[in-house]
Amino acid sequence: MSTSAITPVPFGRRVKRFMADRPLVPLIILLVILVVILQILRPGIVNERWIANTIKFAIPLAILAGCQTMTMLTGGIDLSVGTVATMSAFIMATQIVNQDPAIAFLLAMMPAVLIGLVNGIGVGVFRVHPLIMTLGTSLIGTGCLQVYQRTVIASGAKIPDFLAWLGTGVTPIVGFAFPNALLLFVPLAALIVFTLARTGFGRLLYAVGDNERATRLSGVQYWQVITALYVTSSVLAGITGLLYIGLIKAPSLSLAEPLVLPSVAAAVIGGTSIFGGRGGYTGTIIGALILTVLTTLLTILQMPEGARRILFGLIVLFVTAAYLRIVEER
Amino acid sequence: MTTSPLLDATGVAKNYGAVAALRNASLSVLPGEVHALMGANGAGKSTLVKILTGAIQANAGRFLIRGEARDIRSPAAARRAGLLPVYQEPSLIPDLDVLSNLRLTGTPVEPFRAWVRELGIADLDLRDTARDIPLAVLRVLDLARALAVEPDVLLLDEMTAALPANLAEKVLEVVRRQGDAGRAVIFISHRFVEISALCDRATVLRDGETVGVVDIVPGVEEKIVELMLGTRIVKTHVAARGAAEKAAPAPARPRIAVKNLRVGTKLNDVSFDLRDGEVAGVVALEGQGQDELFAALAGSIRPSGGTIEVDGQQAKFAHPIDAIRAGIAYVPGDRSEALAMQRSVRENIALPFSAALRNWGPINMRKERDTVLGAIKRLQIDTRAQGEVQRLSGGNQQKVTIARWIAADARTILCFDPTRGIDVGTKQEIYKLLRELAGHGKSVLFYTSELEEVQRVCDRVIVIFGGRLVDIFPVEEADEPALMRAAYGLPRGAKADVGILAAPNASEPGATP
Amino acid sequence: MSHFLRRHGWVVGLFALLIVLFIATRIIQPGYDSGDFGSLARAVLPYAFAVAAQTVVVIAGGIDLSVAAMMALTSVTAASMMAGASEEYALFVVPFVLAMGFVLGALNGLLIVVTRVPDIVVTLAMLFVLQGAALLVLDAPGGGAAEWLKALISGTVPIPGLPDAIDAWLPKVLLVLIVCVCVIWIPLRRSRLGLSIYAIGSSELAAFRSGVPVKRTRIIAYALSGLFAAFGGLALTMSTGIGAPIPGPYLLASVAAVVLGGVALGGGKGGLLGPIVAVFVLRLVRTDLTLLAIDPNVTAIIEGLIMVAVVMFGAFITMRGRQ
Amino acid sequence: AAGKYTIGISNTVQGNGWREEMVCAMKAQALASGEVAKLNIAHRNTDAAGQLEDIRNLISAKVNAIVVNPADPAGIKAGLEEATKAGIVVVAVDQAVTEPSAYIISNNQEEYAYLGAKWLFQQMGGKGEVFYMRGAAGASADSDRDKGFKKALAEFPNVKVAQEVFTGWQQDQAKQQMLSFLATGTPFNGVWTSGIDNVIVDALVESQAPLVPVVGADNAGFVGQLSSVKGLVGAAVTNPGSIGGAGVTLALQILDGKKPAQQTVLVQPQLWENATEEGKAKLKAAADPSLSPEWPVSISIPDWTTYTKDQIVACKGPGE
């Protein structure tokens, strides 16, 4: 069986195998190619300001895609993240008007924890399919938010300065404008990557997604893992909401909804299996960057809206398929 | 022999990435013969069967069916060519009832019914959903479904491995008659008794290569084992218990005391003790309640009556975690039930460490590696395919499921048929390991479908029939006929004819036409 | 009998729920009569086709996120072809649009089989593609529909010999639904192809080993889904007389009704009757909430609660059954 | 006085500031009129087929009048016809419907776009490049506005469209599109938005881009910016959500036997700009920082609505 090492391997195969062992490489190459295309179409567009903007918009998407990555590892999905983020953002913006910031923050995170808990119990204890469970809670959440909106019409809304600073601000370091959102994102991403790779909880996510019965026989209590997972996912979504309201600066009742499907797409492009047990967060981050750059690219191409959507769909499909091909080589 | 082969495969090769499952395998089967395909775990037997029946494609190889070159591209094509398999795993569609399963494969119903009856299952409702049917019965249905279309070549991959003795015996009878009727059977089994009772010739595989074709004559076993294992040393008598071990004084109170245990209608009023430092064997025919007994002790299901005492304390298990906390670990017979197949060997072995809420934090990687490596070494797991457990062979997968509990240092291990479908070499290792565990003061409850193993490994035998405890006796009194009689619910001492397995050497090898 | 109940218990329960809801409706609004039932049936039509489309692929072990977009595309295609055209021309448009749905559905399946990308991702990508295509066909709601098509779903079926009072409870639209669904579903259910669809949903490996052409079956399942979605698109055009390029809420509704209808999301289990009854239940709940003049925002909460509660209840029942 | 009528309301866009104000205006007006016993509101996100369902449910509920913001002018014809047959008064607000028996009271969308675009092109000196930020592709209000925009464009041959995008009437998408556009460095002299306006000003300010003239709607946030952001020249075109209240008034008038002369009543938009002192004064009067930034500030329509600001903000109908 060791003979394969002796026979010379053709160069093409070697490249493929190299990429298969480092699945991030092809993703990064794709990202670079997209940026180059952008630069060719609009010379000069790739400048400091553009990079900062792209990062700013990719971060909320990347965090939500992190929620999808973690839930997808267990074979689930969290479609309530859009609603949760919107709720946190809206509650923050309306409560800050006449509340202490700390209390407003706690109030804003409350629905996140609650929805996460309900999702977790529904999926973990009652074994409701995550797709249905999270769709249901997002419907309920949206309804509650609308009822809540009635009660605050009179008092108006305000974006806390701190969130605006975090969402839109940049800090020049050695001549380059770093978006402040990175202050939040870098530690968060590091934490997620570490959790998945080096903690018991991360191990359990992979194992539960792979074979739930086996984990049960090993003493794992499924409902605990799932509940902790969906609460984590919801809390992350809530934090994203706060960041996003700082970026958009306009509270609306559907603020983060448009991010939901792209967040699933980003996780999938990043190589996480929707069936569970396989994937990681680094790929997801690059997936989010790819989608953000792609959106810019399609905006710049002067095409009818219909053609743009067709192109978006085809590219997502093509990228996922190509990536699967490369990684399967292993 | 002048007859031309019914099926002739030569130079078959199959690679899974860097792993060569088959390198240069060949197989030639004559009409009317029952042909054994033998080899250690991972030798490539299942792979060859899958290739011959179109379930996977070979990378190389030449296939002749009745002298004609054929390319078998799909299971449907194999079926048309008269090749029908019964795979190692059941292949009825779980959510369809039996009747629909028959319609799906175009199997005639009446012959199927007749075969099912012949194979010893009297009360099958064709409208039962496959998912609700016990594993052993499913295997028999798979066989009956294959028989019903009267294939030219029947390929049985460890058909008898998951079967209780009564069903296995029926299967063997039927298979032998197939040979007599001029059809061919390719028969995979790790049980020499069956091979010598049934087969005419054997093809032996080692590391994906055919290393010999032998006629089955009395005394050929040694030769086959030699071929199978190459230079590996076998048949060291590990199982014999040392005298010192035996002399150890019995502890004051049992490790586990089961009293009047009842589970639904399947298990009734069962009481026995399990002591530290002993291996207790459970002997039962298929479906006599042993599954429920193990599941209840492992905390997988809740008993409906009776008590389980651990170290003198009454225990209530609501979840496997409770049993694990009490030091009781369960190794299921079905490996796919115990392993996260896409994860690494290391993660699978370390899985119980992360289970408890307080161990969800950062992992001490060095400590984990040392523990895992220790267990791997102790069980001599072949970890060339480290990355994903699903790439290990069946035997090595089984070792991983046991290694997990060695690493976690469980005090009591419940082993449910751990040697199912495992080659002789590995089996020996497992026997040795169980004895060693007992030697270190651990206790083992051991169910096996092979009676011979009971004598080799156990100190005491617990016999269950119809959900009730029949007898408990020391291993010294447990010769095979005695066990067999007890397993059929007959009182000790009574005489009864229990079929060919009781006296395997009495039957002649099937005659070639 | 117990066999029947065990297998169809869920559907029977749903029927019972539907009857309870009808009684509740009569109590809330004593004037609720046959005409109102006709309205209900007309509201059900596009949902029923959407849910049929979803059911076929879910049984085959997949999911189709492009159902609503497919309905939008087929609807605008039909509407833009029929705009200003003669009544007879519609006779050609209808089969054309159905064929289009079938082919595009098959394309969904083909992409899943060829690219080996998970179905949920392929159909998500196709959702964007089909939406885009719909916008290229009509960039704003518009087009038209033949009068005979619109008439097909209004009024009742006069059955000779039956008193008018009973006739009135047989809206034409219900007949259209039953005919369209039965013509496809019943022969399918009885054929080997139908069995194969259940088989690949239940266990792909076992199906393959049983000689089922897995890939071909999957493609056909998606093609049938496309066909039902095209019926749904036509239903939209029939009831509104126009085509709208922005997809309606049929995707979520179809998934919810599939689950309520007792079809396991894992595949291999369930039938078409359950989900269609579930659609009636969900629509009737909506009607009742409107009749009760409940705050619209509370309505959203109640709909979500029903969905979650019923599914949890179902899960609870199965858990109890297993023990 | 306890009212005597039950009025049904059907709306198909939920969670959008403008539509929320419209529904609140309907409730407030129903309450203020004193003639309405009960409102029956079907207010959710759906399409023409869903609205047909809602309308039919309202018919089943035996309401006296239905006030509807149509998802599509032609798509709900069958339902409206059935309603009229059942003796129910039908009033369409905001957009027209093709059903001849229905009354229509609406903002003039074509005029809305024409007015704002014309002012913008004049501000640009009749030449240059405009960034054209439309609404949702496929929505009928969007295509009506497109007509008005194109009409104005035809009058200024030297004005070119630098880029045309669909914001989907979504704040975040619009902001990202603006930022991407700014990053390309394409020169432009004005921005026309279909009502997603305050985030655009934010984007311009944040990226320190030159503040070109911006046209938006009379949303509270944008109106505030027109007075507070230094150097910003812009105009808000009114597109009152309170048209909903006017619809209720019209329905009540018809129920009381006072039919209007025509089937269609158009409410003409106004333009408030901050380029002249006169305009600034108007803006100041209109500005209302207490409102949600997405709500239009023109919360009432003279002659048509009688409720107070507190009533519309409270958003309570009769019996609540």
Ligand SMILES: Nc1ncnc2c1ncn2[C@@H]1O[C@H](COP(=O)(O)OP(=O)(O)OP(=O)(O)O)[C@@H](O)[C@H]1O
């Ligand atoms: N899908 C797969 N991917 C990678 N390797 C595989 C795969 N299937 C089998 N193998 C490898 O091919 C070899 C032969 O496996 P096979 O299952 O044919 O063995 P076997 O002789 O049937 O063993 P056993 O007696 O344990 O059933 C093993 O080394 C196994 O690890």
Ligand SMILES: Nc1ncnc2c1ncn2[C@@H]1O[C@H](COP(=O)(O)OP(=O)(O)OP(=O)(O)O)[C@@H](O)[C@H]1O
């Ligand atoms: N991460 C790990 N890596 C390797 N071995 C481990 C790990 N965690 C536990 N073990 C070993 O598994 C056995 C039982 O583990 P168990 O989880 O019961 O211990 P524990 O409760 O974590 O102990 P403590 O909390 O005191 O460290 C012990 O022998 C322990 O050393």
Ligand SMILES: [Mg+2]
């Ligand atoms: Mg095998």
Ligand SMILES: [Mg+2]
């Ligand atoms: Mg094997």
